[in-house]
Each structure stands twice: as C-alpha cells, then as structure tokens.
Amino acid sequence: MEQKLFCNRGFLIISNHFNAFRRFLARIMQQIIENKESLAVATVIEADQTNIQFIGKRLLITESQLAGELLESPLASAIQRHKQSMLNQKGAQVVEIKTNTGLVNILCECYHPVAKLLVLGGGHIAQPLVNIASLLQYEITVVDDRPAFANKQRFAAARLVICDSFQSALRQHKIDKGTSVVIVTRGHKHDLECLEAVLQFEPAYIGMIGSKRRVKMVKEHLIGKGYSPEVVNQVHMPIGIAIGAETPEEIAVSIAAQLVAAKNGVIGGKIALTSSRQQWEMLEQILKAKEQLLPVVLATIVRTKGSTPRKTGAKMLVLPDGTCIGTIGGGCGEAEVRREALMLFDSHGAKLHRVMMDAATAADEGMVCGGQMDVFIERLV
Structure with a gap:
C-alpha cells in the first residue's frame, strides 16, 4: 500500500x-x-x-x-x-x-574539509595562481625559501605564507587527500626534491611545471628510484591544461582549470571530497544564530527540475528585517522565498515551498529555459 x-x-x-x-x-x-x-x-x-x-x-x-x-x-x-x-x-x-x-x-x-592548495614556489606564476585559487575558495599555503618571495604582502590571499626551505616546510606541513599541490619552484633541483617529498603522501592533485624534455627526465629518474609508472603518471607534468598559455597569468589560468577538473573528477576520475569556504561560513552563520538565540529563517533548495540558477543544497538565511545572507539564485524566485520566510517569524514553523519558473519568468530572469525549485523554509530559533 x-x-x-x-x-x-x-x-x-x-x-x-x-x-x-x-x-x-x-x-x-x-x-x-x-x-x-x-x-x-x-x-x-x-x-x-x-x-x-x-x-x-x-x-x-x-x-x-x-x-x-x-x-x-x-x-x-x-x-x-x-x-x-x-x-x-x-x-x-x-x-x-x-x-x-x-x-x-x-x-x-x-x-567536508575545505579544499586546500599548497603552492611550492613563490615566483611569477604563483602570484596570479594564488589570486585565482582564492576566488575558487581554496585554502592556500605558499612556500618559498626567499623572504622577497615569501611574504603576506606578495600573497595577501593566502592563508599561510611560509619562508623556509622546501624540505623543512614539507616535513611540518600536513598534506591530506583534500590537498592539491602545485610545484613551481625556481629550479629543477628544488622541483624534484619537492615532488619526491610530496609523493610520500596521497594528495588530491600533484602538478609540476617543466618542459616536455625535463618531464621525461623526471619520470625516468623517479622510475629508476623505484616509483611505479602508475604513481609517476598521476603527476600532472607539464602542469596545466593545454590552452596555448604564454604569460604567467595565462599559465595560472591553465593550472587553475586543471585543479578544478581534477577536483570534480573530470580528469583522474575521482571526485575530491571537499567543501567550499562559503559552505562552512554558512554553517558558522547558522551556529551563531543558535548560540545567540537570534531569530532567523533558513531556506534550503532540496530539489530542482529543469533550468534553475542554483542546485540542491544552496542556502539563504533571512533575518527579521528582510536582510539575506547567502543566495538561492536571486531574482523573482529568491524574492518569493524571502516573502515566505518572513511570514515564518510569526509562526515558528517549517514548510516546503515550490518555486515555479515558467517560460515567461525564465525569460525575465535571463534564463535559457524554465524550471522549478522545492525550497525547505524553517525558522531555526
């Protein structure tokens, strides 16, 4: 039945x-x-x-x-x-x-833990890469043994900048399955030392800069030292997706694109179990509301069908004055959910609300086609 x-x-x-x-x-x-x-x-x-x-x-x-x-x-x-x-x-x-x-x-x-990026080398490619990776919500650490290349002024977007030898920094730095490692030091000797140290771990991604000739030499060296071809071939070298990059900024874009592709399983075939800083920040906002007993309504997309601006799991907090933290896509759909959320401040309840985005609404919102979202709306406190 x-x-x-x-x-x-x-x-x-x-x-x-x-x-x-x-x-x-x-x-x-x-x-x-x-x-x-x-x-x-x-x-x-x-x-x-x-x-x-x-x-x-x-x-x-x-x-x-x-x-x-x-x-x-x-x-x-x-x-x-x-x-x-x-x-x-x-x-x-x-x-x-x-x-x-x-x-x-x-x-x-x-x-999951926030996606982490370890950049070994603070040179001309590292600077634009760190800026791009910050936009991609990575938690970034930069290592270089030269004070002029390892400082917070140069890498303001990095969580941590370490000025130390690469060997010392790698002995102290935790590399886990949520860490991506980019090796862009100033020379072949340092690159190889870093790569051998990193291969002792199982990071989400390893990429190393170098010409095809240099990459061939590195692979032969590693296999000669007993590393299996399978392990060696997991290293992305030359680093980055082939886009004909020439400038440091273009090379950084190609590396960032490869990082995203690896994280999402497009290359390597394994999706990294990481979450963005924004997801944790939203969780912390919810925690703050509970700790301080602040009246707040949480709206979460729980289902989507067709073309929608955000997908399942997207969240928005609504405060009593109508202020919103986070977004479930903006536009008329979000405004509709906001109105529904404001009504809950008088009722202390929870409900599931369906937002319909028909063809006319979709056209107004600049979307290709219409869809629908089921949004779970609840007063947390």
Whole structure:
C-alpha cells in the first residue's frame, strides 16, 4: 500500500526547541568546524502522517559522534544505516528512508574539509595562481625559501605564507587527500626534491611545471628510484591544461582549470571530497544564530527540475528585517522565498515551498529555459 508523504505545503509544523539543546548542538557543531572533519546533516523535510512531528528536525553525523533533535527518535537508527554513504557523498540529495513507523524524506548534506592548495614556489606564476585559487575558495599555503618571495604582502590571499626551505616546510606541513599541490619552484633541483617529498603522501592533485624534455627526465629518474609508472603518471607534468598559455597569468589560468577538473573528477576520475569556504561560513552563520538565540529563517533548495540558477543544497538565511545572507539564485524566485520566510517569524514553523519558473519568468530572469525549485523554509530559533 502506498503511503502518502506530507510535503507540508500550505500549513506549518510547529517545533519547539529548548535553549539547553540549542547550546549543546552549538558546541557539537563548533567542534566539527574547528576540527574540519566531515559532517553529514540529515534533515527531515517530508514525512507520512505517523512521522509528521519530525519535519524540520535533524541528526548530525560524524565518524565519531551523533547529535541532534532526532538522536532519541525512532528515526535515528534508520538514518544511521546510511551513515557511510552520507559521509562519502559530495553535495546534497534527498533520500527516502523507511522506518518501523513509516516513510520520511531526508535531505542529506555533507560538509567536508575545505579544499586546500599548497603552492611550492613563490615566483611569477604563483602570484596570479594564488589570486585565482582564492576566488575558487581554496585554502592556500605558499612556500618559498626567499623572504622577497615569501611574504603576506606578495600573497595577501593566502592563508599561510611560509619562508623556509622546501624540505623543512614539507616535513611540518600536513598534506591530506583534500590537498592539491602545485610545484613551481625556481629550479629543477628544488622541483624534484619537492615532488619526491610530496609523493610520500596521497594528495588530491600533484602538478609540476617543466618542459616536455625535463618531464621525461623526471619520470625516468623517479622510475629508476623505484616509483611505479602508475604513481609517476598521476603527476600532472607539464602542469596545466593545454590552452596555448604564454604569460604567467595565462599559465595560472591553465593550472587553475586543471585543479578544478581534477577536483570534480573530470580528469583522474575521482571526485575530491571537499567543501567550499562559503559552505562552512554558512554553517558558522547558522551556529551563531543558535548560540545567540537570534531569530532567523533558513531556506534550503532540496530539489530542482529543469533550468534553475542554483542546485540542491544552496542556502539563504533571512533575518527579521528582510536582510539575506547567502543566495538561492536571486531574482523573482529568491524574492518569493524571502516573502515566505518572513511570514515564518510569526509562526515558528517549517514548510516546503515550490518555486515555479515558467517560460515567461525564465525569460525575465535571463534564463535559457524554465524550471522549478522545492525550497525547505524553517525558522531555526
């Protein structure tokens, strides 16, 4: 027998939150943010009649702990069965979960450590590369052993600039599966030293500058030292996508394009499990609202169909004065959601709202075609 899921359009589900619980949840979230470990957030957005009281409630999941309003609920064990798949997913998706009491639709979101970029060499290519990578939301570290090339004035967009020998810096710097490494030092000797040190780890990406002749020599050297051809061929050298780049800025663009392609699995075939700074900053904004008991409404895209400006997981916070933090795409659709969000300040509820972008609306918004977005709107505090 088919069970009907209540998507909560047209009426509100009232949920009471206790201050003590908010503070507990805030502490858990702060630990996750500071440790930068992966966090899965499962939010009930639709439910059948027997589970309708859980709409808007969450379970927070890491490898080592659980927290959230659903922790003591009958849904917790059913959600936990999806723990590994949620922690290993990128982005957000809606999953239907069967429980002993019925059906619920869960918005599963995963927050991973911020994508990191380690640039070895602070020369003329590194400067524009760091600026571009900052726009791409990388957390950047630059290393060079020359004070004139390793300083914050030269690399204002970098989180950390290290003036030290490459060997010393690499011994102290953590390189994990979320780190991309670009080797653009001032000479072949330093490049090779850096590459051999980096190959002891399993970074998301390794790229090294060099001519085809020089690359051939490096590959032969590494294989002669016992590195397998498979490992050596994972290094992108010469670095960058072939776009006929000539200037340092053009070379930086080609490297940045290759970084994005590797991160998204277009090359290498493996999608990096990383999140942007913006995603973590939004999570921190939500945390701040909970800690300070600020009245705020959160709007999250949970489904899309057709052409839409943003996809599942995009978020926007709405404050009582109508100020918005973040965006779900702008234009008429966002304005419609903002109006719906403002109404929740009087009702303390949650609802699912569908934004229809027909052909006329799409034309007004400058879109190629129309689509629709389901947006889950909830008052957090």
